[in-house]
Amino acid sequence: MKIIKKLRVKNFKKFADETFEFNDDINILVGDNECGKSSVLEAIELCLNLCHRGRPISPEVLAELFNSDSVETYLKGDKSQTSLPELLIEAYLDGDPKLKGTNNSEDEDTQGISLRMLFNSDLSPYYEPFIASGDVLTVPFELYKIEWMSFAWKPLVQMARPIGCLFVDPTRLHPTLGRSRYINSIINASVDKYARPTLNLNYRQLKIQFNEKPDVKAINAKLNEGHELTAKSLKIVADITPSGSWDSNLALAVDDISFSHIGKGEQNQIQIKVAIQNKAKDADIVMLEEPENHLSHINLIQLVSYIEQKNTGKQIFLTTHSSYVLNKLSISKLCLLAREYVKLKDIDANTVRMLKRLPGYDTLRMVLAQKVILVEGPSDELVLKKIYRGLKGRLPEEDGIDIIVVRGIGFKVYLDIAKVLEHPVRVVKDNDGDYQKNIVDWRNEDYKDCDFIECFSPQDNAQYSLEPALVAANSDTVAALDKLAKVMLSSQTYDKEYAACTDLADKLSFMNGWYDTPKKKVDSAIRIFDTSETISYPEYLKRAITFEM
Amino acid sequence: MKCKLLLASAGAGKSERIAKEALKWAASGGRVLLLTYTINNQFELVRHICRLNKVQPHNVAVKGWFSFLLEDMVRPYQRCIVTERISGIIINSANPHLGRSKNGKRFNLPGCAEKINGGCNPLHYVTKRDNRAHTHYLAKLAATIHEQTGGKPARRLTEIYDAVFIDEMQDLVGWDFAVIRAIVDTGISDLDCVGDFRQAVYQTSETTKKPRTSTEKIAEFKDMGFEIDNLAISWRCIQSICDLADRLHAKDGLYAPTKSLVASVPSEYADHHGVFAVPASRVEEYVKAYNPVILRWDRRTQRQFCEGRTVCNFGESKGLGFDRVLIIPPNRHAKFLCGSTTAFDDASTDDSRNKLYVGITRARYSVAFSYEGGSVISGAQIWNPGD
Structure with a gap:
């Protein structure tokens, strides 16, 4: 099995100089938009197949590939031959x-391939007049050469490349981007080597048979009757010139509908499955770009389990925006492209197993958000949002603050991810009546040295959860508590039951008692979120939602 | 690790033997490298493989010695001595660092010494202008890189191949043996060297590095732990021709007598087979009668006579076989063919003796040589019909 252990790129797209280490089996590339996920796949394709999204490398392509800062530096510099970017x-x-x-650039004694695009010094006579004109607006990629060699410094040949990668890229189905060639590569990958000559032979015979059909012969007989058009014989024939080989004339059909006309989701699934099967056995590496595209959740589940079961013997790279894909294929295979490149391979094995079984959790939000607040339930989320809107006039997500409700699996899974990534995260947690045990001790047990994990909770054990804390924050006067009760309770409960309480102590004990059972909590939170009344909020919540900008 | 040295006589079918062995390895999944000195012999090996197997299996590689040194033993780790990628080789017919002044004196060209400021001097190995490696120093470069990197090139080789066969090993000399030693030390599972010192005729490089002579080379092979075997048979020459050829190196005491495996002489050659001395005056007549292939020292030999006839230089005839051969013997050859046992004793190299060995062993049924009269070597008949 041939695999990529590591990739180093210099002056390629957004990477000035970056090194990526990979897993031997599956690599799930994750990152914000524009972080360079696809560029990593493109770099692999370039280095292994010497082509860019299926296209051969031309000066125009080169211009797209170079890091714009490196081009800028050249244009601003003295433009000497040696300053040309590489x-x-x-x-x-x-x-x-x-x-x-x-x-190789690291002097490592290891197997590998290097691709260099650099100025061809044999062409320096042409470079001289180019800079002499004074008007240099771009790098003269026409004067560049490409060196494609193994680490043994042996030049490689595209026809006999030592390691093959197959890049499944649904955008290539677009009619303007050489669609048919792309479909051909899929057809080619979908049949084994020995099936190809058989198909070709049968196709040629079919074309010969066409020419021999009585109907065709009859039409041809009339075509040039009496030799009016030409003295020679004129016929309509199926083209049997060697250029028309089977793979450029045959097409895939799904339920008799041509491949390019079936639904995008089906197209996507078939392409990916064909690539993973790789009957032609010419791919060691399969790269998938956002396999979740165009797929319904159920279809995605089927596709992901297909990938999971059939990927043996091949190294897989995929980009995704789907937590489901990530969790199901194993969160330990995550490769995060953020300010720096991080892998999640050291994450707790139990967490990995749990997420494989319960892949519905939004782990990607945790991984990608700059500012994360983990909360226990939707009530906490609503109240935090309300506080933030009161302060800033807009919702926290508009400022890149992501509030995630941890629901059933609890904080542990999310915090295990944060721990490995050293990702800043805030936790808003109920003290459940014992601040020392449930907050202080709980945090110290698993996350003692993780400064980037901050906990927010009322220290008063009586404020065991959100609602008692809210009540406590509004219990200075009867008027304040009445206002809170009016917002939080339904009008029926307020009129019939709350109004019956006579003094502050009575009203307090009613309020706290009412929220002992979980039934109406979310309704109350929604009412808080919607109200135009001003109420007071617990300090720990206000601190949790305040970020230094 | 098994290291074998097979000393095969001319016509023993060693190329076919190597092809068979290689295919056997390949069939059981082994990866094999076949190395040889000349391009002709590379084709020969591929031809033998394809005769037996139709195609050259993907796990059988055939390479020339210089490409092997450059691609496998030098380039992967060359940066410890030469930083820029070596662009290719330059074939030297002599030591490239020796110049000759106007008065004919030899001197060392400046800047090409092995060491510079205590370190390796890249210009000892490559040209300054286009960074090509001198073939004269290529094996030395390989051996030096191997030493400097603590054995990396040979270790890499053992990862790629399970077995290495070196054909025409007699052409290897001096530093080439350091490379073989490197491979032996690293332990590839099988290393087979095959050849015949008596056929070493490419010794153009005037190396000072040992081993140079066949005796030194055999000692070196023994020292590296090679198991030495003889294959003293000929599928090509009849017994009388084998006997004549064997006498050339009998003094060395290294070789077993060659046994001809030619079952019978076909009827069209039956009337004239064996070894013949043809009086110089009757050579034209002889050629007319038997149409032999004429073997000569080089282009300058008896130009007029050779004009328009089937001729071949001794050196170039290697690997080929002809039904009938006529040898135009230069001085030493003539002495030997006239019965002298000391004809080659004062020669500084084996070149002349080996060329005659190659020449004689090209012939299947008859070898003739022109002679100026006097006695002839025993076993030869004087061709003098009607006399």
């Missing part, structure tokens, strides 16, 4: 000792 992609591999050597 692009480097190195794939550190395993599984093919022929590729071994120390000719």
Whole structure:
């Protein structure tokens, strides 16, 4: 099995100089939009297949690939020949000792392939007049050369490349982007090597048969009757020139509908499955871009379990925005592209197992958000949002603050992820009547040295959850408590039961007693969120939602 | 690890033997590398493989010695001595660092010494202008890199191949043996060297590094732990021709007598087979009668006579077989063919003796040589019909 252990890219797209280490089996690339997930896949395709999204490399393509800062630096500099930017992609591999050597940027004795795009010094006579004109607006990629070699410094040949990767890229089905060639590559991957000549032979015979059909012959006989058009014979024939090989003339059909006309979701699924099966056995690496695209949840579940079961013997790279895909294929395979590149391979094994069984949780939000607040239930979320809107006039998510309700699986899963990523996170948690045990001790047990995990909870054990804390924050005067009760309770409860209480102590004990049972909590929170009344909020909540900007 | 040295006589079918062995390895999933010195012999090996197997299996690689040194033993780790990628090789016919002044004196070209400021000097190994490696120093470069990197090139080789066969090993000399030693030390599962010192005729490089002579080379193989075997048979030459050829190196005491495995002489050659001395005056007549292939020292030998006839230089005839051969013997060859046992004793290299060995062993049924009269070597008949 041939695999990529590590990838180093220099001056490629948004990466000035970056190194990515990978897992041997599955790599789930995750990151915000524009973080370079697809660029990593493109770099792998370039380095292993010497093409960019299926296209051969031309000067126009080169211009797209170079890091814009490196181009900028060149344009601002003295434009000497040596200042021309150079692009480097190195794939550190395993599984093919022929590729071994120390000719790589890290002087490592290992297998690998390096791709360099650099100025061809043989062409310096042409560079001189280019800069002499004074009007240099771009890098002269026309004068560049491409060096594609193993770490043993042996040049590689595209026809006999040592390691193959298959890039499933649904956007390539777009009619303007060489659709048919892309479909051909899928057809090619879907049948085994020996099926190809058989198909071709049968196709050629079919075309010959067409020419021999009586109907066709009859039409042809009339075509040039009496030799009016030409003295020679004129016929309509099926083209049997060698250029028309089967894969450019045959198409895939699903339930008799041509592949390009079936639904996007079905197309996506078929492409991915064909790539994973890879009957042609010419791919060691399969790359999938956002497999969740165009798929309903149920179809996604089926596709992901297909990937999970059939991926043996191939290294898989996929980008995704779906927590389901991530959790189901194992969150330990996560490769996060953020300010720095992090892998999640050291995460607690129990958490991995739990998420595989319960993949519905929004782990990706936890991974990607800059500012995360974990809360126990929807009531906490609503009240926090209300506080924030009161302060800023807009909702926290509009400022990149993501409030995640941890629901059934609790805080542990999310915090285990944060712990490995050292990702700042705030926890708003009920003290459940014992601040020392449930907050202080709880935090110290698993997350003692994790400064980036902050806990927010009332220290008063009587304020064991959100509602008692709210009540306590509004219990200075009867008027304040009445206002809170009016907001939180339904009008029926307020009129019939709350109004019957006579003094503050009575009203307090009613309020606290009312929320002992969980029944009406969310309704109350919604009413708080919707109200235009001003009520007071517990300090710990106000602190939890305040970020230094 | 098994290291074998097979000393095969001319016509023993060693190329076919290597092809068979290689295919056997390949069939059981082994990865094999076949190395040889000349391009002709690379084709020969591929031809033998394809005769037996139709195609060259993907796990059988055939390489020339210089490409092997460059691609496998030098380039992967060259940066410890030469930083820029070595662009190719430059074939030297002599030591490239030796110049000759106007008065004919030899001197060392400046800047090409092995060491510079205590470290390795890249210009000892590559050209300054285009960074090509001198073939004269390529094996030395490989051996030096191997040493400097603590054995990385050979270790890499053992990861790629299970078995290495070196054909025409007699052409290896000096530093080439350091490379073989590197491979032996690293322990590839099987290393087979095959060849015949008596056929070493490519020794153009005037190396000072040992081993140089066949005796030194055999000692070196023994020292590396090679198991030495003889394959003293000929599928090509009839017994009388084998006997004549064997006498050339009899003094060395290294070789077993060659046994001809040619069952019978076909009827069209039956009337004239064996070894013949043809008086110089009757050579034209002889050629007319038997149409032999004429073997000569080089292009300058008897130009007029050779013009328009089937001719071949000794060196180039290696690996080929002809039904009938006529040898135009230069001085030493003539002495030997006239019965002298000391004809080659004062020669500084084996070149002349080996060329005659190659020449004689090209012939299947008859070897003739022109002679100026006097006695002839025993076993040869004087061709003098009607006399």
